[in-house]
Structure formats: C-alpha cells, structure tokens
Amino acid sequence: AQRVTQPEKLLSVFKGAPVELKCNYSYSGSPELFWYVQYSRQRLQLLLRHISRESIKGFTADLNKGETSFHLKKPFAQEEDSAMYYCALRGGGSQGNLIFGKGTKLSVKP
Amino acid sequence: DSGVTQTPKHLITATGQRVTLRCSPRSGDLSVYWYQQSLDQGLQFLIQYYNGEERAKGNILERFSAQQFPDLHSELNLSSLELGDSALYFCASSVGAGSGSEQFFGPGTRLTVL
Numbered sequence: 001a002q003r004v005t006q007p008e009k010l011l012s013v014f015k016g017a018p019v020e021l022k023c024n025y026s027y028s029g030s031p032e033l034f035w036y037v038q039y040s041r042q043r044l045q046l047l048l049r050h051i052s053r054e055s056i057k058g059f060t061a062d063l064n065k066g067e068t069s070f071h072l073k074k075p076f077a078q079e080e081d082s083a084m085y086y087c088a089l090r091g092g093g094s095q096g097n098l099i100f101g102k103g104t105k106l107s108v109k110p
Numbered sequence: 111d112s113g114v115t116q117t118p119k120h121l122i123t124a125t126g127q128r129v130t131l132r133c134s135p136r137s138g139d140l141s142v143y144w145y146q147q148s149l150d151q152g153l154q155f156l157i158q159y160y161n162g163e164e165r166a167k168g169n170i171l172e173r174f175s176a177q178q179f180p181d182l183h184s185e186l187n188l189s190s191l192e193l194g195d196s197a198l199y200f201c202a203s204s205v206g207a208g209s210g211s212e213q214f215f216g217p218g219t220r221l222t223v224l
Contacts, residue, residue: 043114090209096207097168
C-alpha cells in the first residue's frame with residue numbers, strides 16, 4: 001500500500017536550532033517525493049521536490065531509498081519557518097495524484 | 111490573481127443536504143484534483159479530471175461526484191451530507207495529468223455540516 005508517515009504532529013524548536021522533520025514512505029516502485037508547506041492563513045505550496053535536489057529557504061531533503069525516508073532539514077531555524085509541513089508522494093508515470101502524510105506543525109520560538 | 115480559485119470560502123449546511131463546490135484552475139492548466147482534509151484522515155485525494163475527462167479516483171464516496179466543464183472549471187457535488195463530511199476541500203491544478211507536473215493548490219472551501 002502507498003503510504004506516507006510523518007511521526008511528529010508537533011515539533012517545537014528555538015530560533016537558530018537545527019530542524020529535522022521526518023518523513024517515511026511505503027511504495028513499491030520509484031515515487032516522486034515532495035514537501036509542501038502551509039503558512040498561517042495561506043494556501044498549500046510546494047517547498048521541495050526530490051528530483052530537483054535544490055535548497056529552498058535553507059531547507060534540504062534527501063531521498064534515502066534504503067530507509068524509504070525523505071526527511072526535511074534546515075541547519076538554523078527562523079521564526080518565519082513556523083508552519084505546517086506535509087510530506088507527499090506521487091507514483092511515477094501517468095499517476096498524478098499526491099498521497100500526503102498527516103503533517104507536522106513546526107513552531108520556532110524566539 | 112491567476113492562481114487556483116475556489117468558491118465559496120465557507121459553507122454551512124445541514125445533514126441530508128446537497129452542496130456544490132467550485133474550482134477554477136490556473137490559466138493553462140488542464141488537470142484538476144480534489145482533496146479532502148479532515149482532522150482524523152488528513153489530506154486525502156478524491157478525484158482527478160484532465161481536459162474534461164475523469165482521470166483517476168481516490169477515496170471518493172458514492173454520494174460525491176465531480177465534473178470538469180469545457181472551460182476547465184470543476185465542480186464537486188456532495189449529497190446526502192453527514193456530519194463526518196465536515197472538512198476542508200482543496201482543489202489543485204496542474205498543466206499535465208501525471209508525474210512531472212507541479213500541482214498548485216487553491217485556498218480551500220471549509221464545509222461545516224450541522
């Protein structure tokens with residue numbers, strides 16, 4: 001079964017501390033992995049996709065096929081990073097829909 | 111704003127009723143996806159349309175139906191509403207139908223069933 005697991009509902013850190021939001025997936029094949037972010041009162045927006053291997057707003061994520069993980073990391077958290085973060089996967093080929101984890105709320109304290 | 115738009119923002123109705131949610135995709139996008147976000151189930155895929163045709167179905171109840179019109183806007187119809195249908199309903203659009211196309215989300219419609 002296709003599944004995305006985000007084990008932490010809430011993650012609270014202090015400004016300047018490192019952040020790691022965990023994501024594990026279950027999929028037989030080669031999925032695309034994404035991180036979406038939802039800031040307060042804003043719509044869901046794409047933060048990262050594994051195929052682009054880029055860093056956005058200081059965040060990076062590496063796909064580990066052996067551990068079936070796609071953890072999101074940032075070395076120094078900022079208060080403006082406070083938001084809901086959703087990990088999602090999409091099967092390859094013609095399958096377009098996303099399968100989301102339940103999300104992790106990141107709170108960065110001053 | 112040329113992004114995905116959804117109407118209405120909020121909808122309050124009673125059990126047993128029928129409602130229609132509307133979504134207009136970004137200009138040029140041919141695919142529309144509907145997702146339901148509830149506290150217990152999280153974000154779940156309901157259905158996808160591509161250029162007017164149903165493309166994929168997810169966890170969509172038989173009481174729910176959708177369509178995509180020639181102008182590419184989409185409507186999600188929810189009937190015989192139950193308390194458990196209370197949720198945020200998101201629409202997303204993308205250029206293509208499958209992998210490789212980024213999905214852009216609308217602001218959502220919050221449905222409350224009393």
